[in-house]
Amino acid sequence: LRFSVMAFRLKFYIQFALIVSVILSSLHYYLKVKDYRFSPRFIRSMGEKYAGRSPSVYVKSIMTDLSASTAGPIIPPESWGVLDILKGRTAVHRQKKLSNEKSTVWLSVNLGGIQGRIHFFHLSWSEYLALVGVPMKSIGSSSLHWMNQSCTVLSGSLQRHRTEESFEHEHFEPGKHVRFGVFENYIVEISEDTWLLCYGRGLTMASFLYCFLGWISQADFFSPILMLSIALYSLLIDIANYSLQFYHRFF
Numbered sequence: 001l002r003f004s005v006m007a008f009r010l011k012f013y014i015q016f017a018l019i020v021s022v023i024l025s026s027l028h029y030y031l032k033v034k035d036y037r038f039s040p041r042f043i044r045s046m047g048e049k050y051a052g053r054s055p056s057v058y059v060k061s062i063m064t065d066l067s068a069s070t071a072g073p074i075i076p077p078e079s080w081g082v083l084d085i086l087k088g089r090t091a092v093h094r095q096k097k098l099s100n101e102k103s104t105v106w107l108s109v110n111l112g113g114i115q116g117r118i119h120f121f122h123l124s125w126s127e128y129l130a131l132v133g134v135p136m137k138s139i140g141s142s143s144l145h146w147m148n149q150s151c152t153v154l155s156g157s158l159q160r161h162r163t164e165e166s167f168e169h170e171h172f173e174p175g176k177h178v179r180f181g182v183f184e185n186y187i188v189e190i191s192e193d194t195w196l197l198c199y200g201r202g203l204t205m206a207s208f209l210y211c212f213l214g215w216i217s218q219a220d221f222f223s224p225i226l227m228l229s230i231a232l233y234s235l236l237i238d239i240a241n242y243s244l245q246f247y248h249r250f251f
Contacts, residue, residue, distance in 0.1 A: 027203070036127050036201055040150060042069065043129065044177055047152025047197040051175035055155060055195050058131055059104050059119060062197070066121060066129075073237045074121050074129075078103040081229030082236070105230075106133075107223050110214035113140030114190060123227075123234045125205045132196040142186045143210055147202030149180040156194025160186040 046065050050058060059077050066074050075081075106117040109132075116134040123130075134156070142160070151158075153172050160178070161169040162185070172178050180186065182202060208227070215223045 031126060031202055034126065037122065037124075038127065038129060038199060040199060040201075043197065043199040044150065044152060047154060047177070048175050050197075051152065051154050053154070055133065055193075058154060058195060058197075062121065062131065073241055075123070075230060075234055075237070077119070078105055079230070079233060080105060080226060081231070081233035083226065083229040084233075105226070107227055108220065109211060109223075110218060111140065111211070112143045112188075112214075114138040114188065116190075120230055120234075123204070123231045124238060125231075125235075126202065128198075128200050128204050130198050132198055134190045134194045134196075135192065137190065137192045139187070139189045142180055142184070142188050144183045144185050145180070145200075145202065145207045145210070146182060147180075147200040147204060147207065148182055149198060149200040149202075151178045151180075151196040151198040152176070153178065154195040154197055157191045158194060158196070159189040162186055 046062065049065075050061055053061075063074070063077060104119060106119050109116055109118050114134065115136065115138050116132055118133075119131045121129045121131070132151070153174050153176050155174055157174075158172045158178055159169050160172075161167060170178075178196075208231075211227065212224050215221070
């Protein structure tokens with residue numbers, strides 16, 4: 001009887017491992033071949049364009065370039081996502097605040113010990129584009145993510161080195177690009193008043209937990225709600241955009 005129970009459990013574990021392996025392999029293949037909204041080359045060229053300029057122009061200038069591109073709709077700078085509906089913030093109301101930099105929505109983040117703030121231009125389950133600001137010198141870990149990420153240093157500087165290799169480090173000044181591959185972990189040091197334009201492709205939803213743990217550790221319960229609201233808003237924008245494209249193509 002004991003042997004039968006052990007054989008049943010072993011069979012269950014093997015079947016479970018095979019199912020998980022198939023799901024992960026299928027997801028990895030889909031993320032590799034799917035079409036993405038933004039071109040990494042376009043994002044890098046935009047980062048190089050604004051490197052060294054005043055941080056006060058970043059959001060408005062990047063929004064202007066994104067709106068002029070063929071990337072499709074993006075998140076308005078002052079949008080709280082679907083929470084706008086609860087707050088009664090209409091598109092007309094937001095338009096009146098476009099020229100006010102203080103109206104831009106920022107999320108405070110603690111990423112592996114690095115304290116900063118982040119503004120999303122786009123956020124979906126497989127892709128994100130964001131402006132990251134670090135007001136004070138910070139040292140932390142980039143952690144493991146199921147994403148390929150590239151950040152352009154707009155101002156300040158960034159240093160990093162691989163945790164499993166030597167202590168030789170790389171230094172990045174404004175205009176330089178920092179790449180973080182899938183499941184690559186680095187120790188990162190960011191100088192004060194550093195701004196980064198970051199773009200990532202992969203399973204961004206898996207990294208939400210990484211952000212949530214940082215917020216919960218600081219007893220910040222509003223930021224995860226706001227992030228989910230913005231992510232849902234971005235998803236609705238995508239659905240509306242794809243539906244419109246489908247309609248114009250077949251009708």
